[in-house]
Amino acid sequence: MAKKPLLPGDPEAGLEWLDAAGPHSDIVLSTRIRLARNLQGFKFGPRADAADRAEVLRLARSAAEQTGELKQAEALVIPQLAPAARQLLLERHLVSRELVGADGATPSSDAALLLGRGRPVSVMVNEEDHLRLQSLVGGFRLRDAWRAIERLDDEMGTRLPYAFHTEFGYLTSCPTNVGTGLRASVLMHLPGLVLTQEIGKVLQGISQVGLTFRGLYGEGSEVVGNFFQISNQTTLGKTEEDLIDHLQRIVQQVVQYETQARSVLLRDARTVIEDKVWRAYGLLRHARSTGFEEVMNLLSGVRLGVGLDLIRGVRVYTLNRIMIFAQAAHLELVDGAGQDADVARAAYVRQALGEEPVESA
Amino acid sequence: MATLCDRCAKNEASIHFTQIQNNEATTRHLCEGCAAALGLDPGTGTTAPLADFLAQMGKPMAAEQGALGTCPSCGLTLADFKRTGRLGCPRCWSVFEPSLKGLLRKLHGGTQHVGKVYLPPDPTEMDRTARVVSLRRSLQRAVDEEDFERAAGLRDQIRRLEVQP
Numbered sequence: 037m038a039k040k041p042l043l044p045g046d047p048e049a050g051l052e053w054l055d056a057a058g059p060h061s062d063i064v065l066s067t068r069i070r071l072a073r074n075l076q077g078f079k080f081g082p083r084a085d086a087a088d089r090a091e092v093l094r095l096a097r098s099a100a101e102q103t104g105e106l107k108q109a110e111a112l113v114i115p116q117l118a119p120a121a122r123q124l125l126l127e128r129h130l131v132s133r134e135l136v137g138a139d140g141a142t143p144s145s146d147a148a149l150l151l152g153r154g155r156p157v158s159v160m161v162n163e164e165d166h167l168r169l170q171s172l173v174g175g176f177r178l179r180d181a182w183r184a185i186e187r188l189d190d191e192m193g194t195r196l197p198y199a200f201h202t203e204f205g206y207l208t209s210c211p212t213n214v215g216t217g218l219r220a221s222v223l224m225h226l227p228g229l230v231l232t233q234e235i236g237k238v239l240q241g242i243s244q245v246g247l248t249f250r251g252l253y254g255e256g257s258e259v260v261g262n263f264f265q266i267s268n269q270t271t272l273g274k275t276e277e278d279l280i281d282h283l284q285r286i287v288q289q290v291v292q293y294e295t296q297a298r299s300v301l302l303r304d305a306r307t308v309i310e311d312k313v314w315r316a317y318g319l320l321r322h323a324r325s326t327g328f329e330e331v332m333n334l335l336s337g338v339r340l341g342v343g344l345d346l347i348r349g350v351r352v353y354t355l356n357r358i359m360i361f362a363q364a365a366h367l368e369l370v371d372g373a374g375q376d377a378d379v380a381r382a383a384y385v386r387q388a389l390g391e392e393p394v395e396s397a
Numbered sequence: 398m399a400t401l402c403d404r405c406a407k408n409e410a411s412i413h414f415t416q417i418q419n420n421e422a423t424t425r426h427l428c429e430g431c432a433a434a435l436g437l438d439p440g441t442g443t444t445a446p447l448a449d450f451l452a453q454m455g456k457p458m459a460a461e462q463g464a465l466g467t468c469p470s471c472g473l474t475l476a477d478f479k480r481t482g483r484l485g486c487p488r489c490w491s492v493f494e495p496s497l498k499g500l501l502r503k504l505h506g507g508t509q510h511v512g513k514v515y516l517p518p519d520p521t522e523m524d525r526t527a528r529v530v531s532l533r534r535s536l537q538r539a540v541d542e543e544d545f546e547r548a549a550g551l552r553d554q555i556r557r558l559e560v561q562p
Contacts, residue, residue: 074487076487077487078486079470079471079485079486080471080483080484080485080486080487082481082483082485083471083473083483083485083486164483183547186513189513193515193516193517194516194518195518196518197517197518198515198517199487200514200515200517201487201490201491201510202510202527203508203509203510204490204497204501204508204510205510205512206510206515207484207487207490208484209483209484210482210483210484211482211484211497211500211501211504212504214490214501214505214510215505215510215512216510216512216513218512251424270504270505270506271505272501272504272505272507272508272509272510273505273506273507273508273509273510273511274511274512275511275512275513275531275534275535276512276513277535277538279512
């Protein structure tokens with residue numbers, strides 16, 4: 037299989053979380069925290085001119101090089117990357133659509149990603165805010181994600197003139213992010229709640245306690261494959277630790293509800309569920325042409341089967357990996373262009389699942 | 398990267414509305430006109446306070462425009478802010494402070510930051526004191542949670558700040 041390097045540096049960069057090592061990794065895929073930071077004396081992203089942006093990137097790179105977390109970081113300047121490489125970063129959830137100029141828009145000059153080597157942290161530069169420090173770890177690990185990003189923030193802050201206001205805290209371009217600048221989010225897989233039709237109540241509850249949910253690809257994205265991203269809504273008036281603890285408690289509860297829903301399904305509808313998860317597995321294992329959304333929905337079935345121990349032998353890691361590598365830019369990375377994407381996708385999924393012999397419980 | 402309204406496909410969508418029906422969540426992107434035509438009250442959505450507030454800001458703002466003027470650093474006017482929902486630079490926060498406070502109360506339930514306090518590269522005595530106060534809060538929490546490794550790290554940071562002249 038010919039691999040062409042799309043990104044400089046580590047081809048597996050930003051994929052550490054796939055290892056599914058964190059707690060509850062069959063329900064919580066990943067945990068992410070980002071901090072919005074801006075520099076004094078420069079216009080915010082949308083109004084910054086080219087000279088501002090160039091200087092912000094220069095300052096950010098030079099500060100990052102002196103930190104423990106990012107000293108060996110790769111600086112990926114978005115306009116210099118091939119469109120497929122930009123898409124790759126987007127598919128790995130390392131950049132926002134705004135940063136890479138998705139949907140045909142041209143990325144802003146000096147928009148960049150500072151990507152830690154073997155570290156779970158990275159920094160988007162020249163997005164809506166000058167800096168978006170982010171950490172991404174596998175499973176349900178808010179504390180670990182916070183420690184990593186707090187350390188990086190401290191180190192960057194001693195070298196950069198952050199815009200900070202005694203009343204409003206860290207100043208941001210959008211008033212919804214001001215204060216802590218913190219957005220913590222947890223990516224959850226909730227098929228049990230969807231199948232038992234309890235999900236509506238749970239999501240409603242979430243929005244009543246100051247949290248918000250969205251689909252897999254952030255703001256405005258659809259819910260695909262029973263994946264929900266749950267995050268804090270407000271950023272001002274609470275400490276970072278309080279915001280994180282609140283999310284921790286609520287996600288913990290949702291994990292419990294999901295687990296209960298799954299036991300109800302097993303108790304009351306075992307045959308139906310078994311049939312559903314094995315059909316999903318069968319389609320993924322043998323189909324010859326599949327769209328991405330179909331793969332995501334089938335993967336949800338298999339993931340449920342693995343979580344309920346109905347399907348044995350498939351690792352959660354493999355399912356996570358398929359989720360990322362069955363996307364368009366990643367398929368090109370593996371197979372090269374030319375092939376029909378749906379055919380290439382089906383072939384990739386067959387091969388990935390074929391490497392792990394399964395047995396039923 | 399403007400998203401066009403799902404319904405009229407003419408105007409820019411400013412209202413993003415997620416609906417849960419039969420346990421399926423769907424998101425619609427609508428312009429204000431179409432949202433109103435569909436009877437979707439922006440006051441109940443999750444992103445509503447900002448849109449709501451910005452919409453209400455229109456009239457009084459035009460009158461205040463002369464008094465508040467524009468941001469001397471980046472040239473942003475309140476009308477620009479109303480249109481985009483984004484401020485232009487750190488200075489805007491001081492220039493438009495009176496208007497922003499109302500918005501922050503709606504969005505966050507208050508205006509006072511109580512989290513981490515930034516310590517600039519060349520801190521003044523006041524910066525250091527404020528930082529120590531926030532570190533002590535974190536320290537207390539770490540001790541309560543019996544996270545002694547973190548507590549030790551925080552204690553070191555506090556000590557370093559207190560020793561410096």
